[in-house]
Amino acid sequence: MLEEISNITPKFNSEIKTILEIKNLKKSFGNNQVLNGFNLELNEGENLVIMGKSGSGKSVMIKCLIGLIEPDSGSIRVMGQEITTLNQTQFDKLRSEIGFLFQGSALYDSMTVRENLEFPLRHHKERFEKNLDTTAFVEEALTNVGLLHAIDLMPSELSGGMKRRIALARTLILKPKIILYDEPTSGLDPITSKEIIQLMKNIQKQYKTSSLIITHDVDCARVIANRMILLIDGINYVEGNYDTLKNSSDEKVKAFFK
Amino acid sequence: MVQSSQLALNIKNFFIEIGELAYFSSRFFRELFSKPFEFKELLRQCYNMGNKSLGLVLITGFIIGLVLTIQTRPTLEQFGAESWMPSMVSISIVREIGPIITALICAGRIGSGIGAELGSMRVTEQIDAMEVSGTNPFKYLVVTRVLATTLMIPILVFFGDTMALYGSFLVENLNGDVSFFLYFDKVFHAIEYSDLLPATIKTFFFGYAIGLVGCYKGYYCEKGTVGVGIAANSAVVYTSMLLFIIDFIAVFITDIFI
Numbered sequence: 146m147l148e149e150i151s152n153i154t155p156k157f158n159s160e161i162k163t164i165l166e167i168k169n170l171k172k173s174f175g176n177n178q179v180l181n182g183f184n185l186e187l188n189e190g191e192n193l194v195i196m197g198k199s200g201s202g203k204s205v206m207i208k209c210l211i212g213l214i215e216p217d218s219g220s221i222r223v224m225g226q227e228i229t230t231l232n233q234t235q236f237d238k239l240r241s242e243i244g245f246l247f248q249g250s251a252l253y254d255s256m257t258v259r260e261n262l263e264f265p266l267r268h269h270k271e272r273f274e275k276n277l278d279t280t281a282f283v284e285e286a287l288t289n290v291g292l293l294h295a296i297d298l299m300p301s302e303l304s305g306g307m308k309r310r311i312a313l314a315r316t317l318i319l320k321p322k323i324i325l326y327d328e329p330t331s332g333l334d335p336i337t338s339k340e341i342i343q344l345m346k347n348i349q350k351q352y353k354t355s356s357l358i359i360t361h362d363v364d365c366a367r368v369i370a371n372r373m374i375l376l377i378d379g380i381n382y383v384e385g386n387y388d389t390l391k392n393s394s395d396e397k398v399k400a401f402f403k
Numbered sequence: 404m405v406q407s408s409q410l411a412l413n414i415k416n417f418f419i420e421i422g423e424l425a426y427f428s429s430r431f432f433r434e435l436f437s438k439p440f441e442f443k444e445l446l447r448q449c450y451n452m453g454n455k456s457l458g459l460v461l462i463t464g465f466i467i468g469l470v471l472t473i474q475t476r477p478t479l480e481q482f483g484a485e486s487w488m489p490s491m492v493s494i495s496i497v498r499e500i501g502p503i504i505t506a507l508i509c510a511g512r513i514g515s516g517i518g519a520e521l522g523s524m525r526v527t528e529q530i531d532a533m534e535v536s537g538t539n540p541f542k543y544l545v546v547t548r549v550l551a552t553t554l555m556i557p558i559l560v561f562f563g564d565t566m567a568l569y570g571s572f573l574v575e576n577l578n579g580d581v582s583f584f585l586y587f588d589k590v591f592h593a594i595e596y597s598d599l600l601p602a603t604i605k606t607f608f609f610g611y612a613i614g615l616v617g618c619y620k621g622y623y624c625e626k627g628t629v630g631v632g633i634a635a636n637s638a639v640v641y642t643s644m645l646l647f648i649i650d651f652i653a654v655f656i657t658d659i660f661i
Contacts, residue, residue: 240537243535252529269537
């Protein structure tokens with residue numbers, strides 16, 4: 146199935162670099178084999194959507210990628226560096242190039258929005274000019290998500306959509322090259338979901354980021370995906386653009402688009 | 404048969420937990436002396452713990468001083484030994500009652516707070532978000548809190564003891580017209596370094612135990628709101644048990660050497 150679809154997958158020319166590569170990733174929890182040889186390539190400037198049923202291992206895969214879960218085996222190369230061979234300092238440095246938008250936003254609820262955004266800057270001052278004025282960076286990131294007025298609010302004072310935007314602003318503050326989105330529209334109403342999707346598109350254009358998006362939301366995938374992977378039975382079952390997958394005759398694939 | 408296998412499992416789990424706590428403790432000391440140092444967060448935690456617990460500790464100390472004196476007085480009167488009251492109360496409070504009661508109050512007030520706070524941070528992925536941003540969450544959350552409790556409990560005990568002695572003086576003053584200076588002159592004559600030193604040293608261990616168990620329970624909290632409740636609750640239960648064990652060991656060692 147994978148070979149069949151990949152024939153009609155859009156080809157990227159040889160100048161486009163692979164910024165992230167996963168090979169034969171395996172992860173199990175007890176007897177439950179969640180990832181069973183998953184492969185993935187994310188190209189520079191690309192929006193790659195991963196879809197799969199709940200419990201199919203999408204979040205596990207993305208957490209392996211960022212080092213929150215240790216994989217059983219397999220290779221993960223980010224910007225040419227094999228993450229499993231890096232020491233903590235090297236890995237932390239690499240992580241600053243990767244933004245992660247958590248499913249539940251994961252804002253620090255004891256801090257204001259400003260402090261939330263300043264927090265990632267604390268250990269990455271070397272990436273910015275001397276005499277760092279964090280306010281300028283915070284305000285820029287908040288302006289880009291349209292929430293500058295919320296700078297001194299606490300997370301408890303924000304709506305679900307606002308939290309997601311602030312989390313996105315926090316992700317952007319280090320100007321990452323790759324952004325990983327874990328269910329960016331889950332739990333949001335359709336209008337707010339559309340706003341978040343549009344925001345993701347704007348960010349991709351403005352910051353020239355590569356994005357790996359995990360979602361159940363078919364509309365989100367349709368609007369944002371350059372390419373899609375369906376994660377079924379722990380492997381990349383099928384790969385292609387939205388239209389290709391939508392018109393697939395495979396029952397398992399069709400089930401996602403009903 | 405079922406009951407005995409359950410008992411064996413519980414014992415096994417207990418020892419596993421002891422082992423994990425020992426590892427957690429060793430990690431604390433490893434991280435304590437490595438850069439970067441989170442001074443600002445340490446001061447914030449010290450202020451929060453000290454400031455927010457002070458009122459409770461003062462009130463409890465005062466009441467304990469009152470109650471101890473009121474209940475002891477009739478017995479001492481029978482022997483015509485009322486003049487021994489300041490000595491007896493001061494030694495009881497400084498050596499044993501003050502430290503253990505203050506520590507138990509702080510186990511409930513601070514230990515459960517730490518367990519619930521870190522637990523909810525774990526459940527809402529805030530700890531993961533910290534790790535992803537390149538900040539060492541163990542250093543930022545655990546080291547600062549354990550250090551803060553280790554430093555603040557002795558200070559709180561000092562204030563608690565002072566208030567207890569003042570409460571005791573108040574009862575004595577109302578009953579026997581004892582002056583403030585006479586009462587405290589007797590108190591300071593009764594207390595020796597051999598009373599103060601072991602009592603003070605053990606309060607550091609009490610503080611360490613409160614912070615360590617609270618952080619351990621919260622940091623490794625299981626998923627869901629139930630997990631947060633269990634973390635907060637078990638932090639108090641385990642810490643209280645540990646406080647009595649530490650107290651017993653401290654008394655045992657003091658008895659040998661002094």
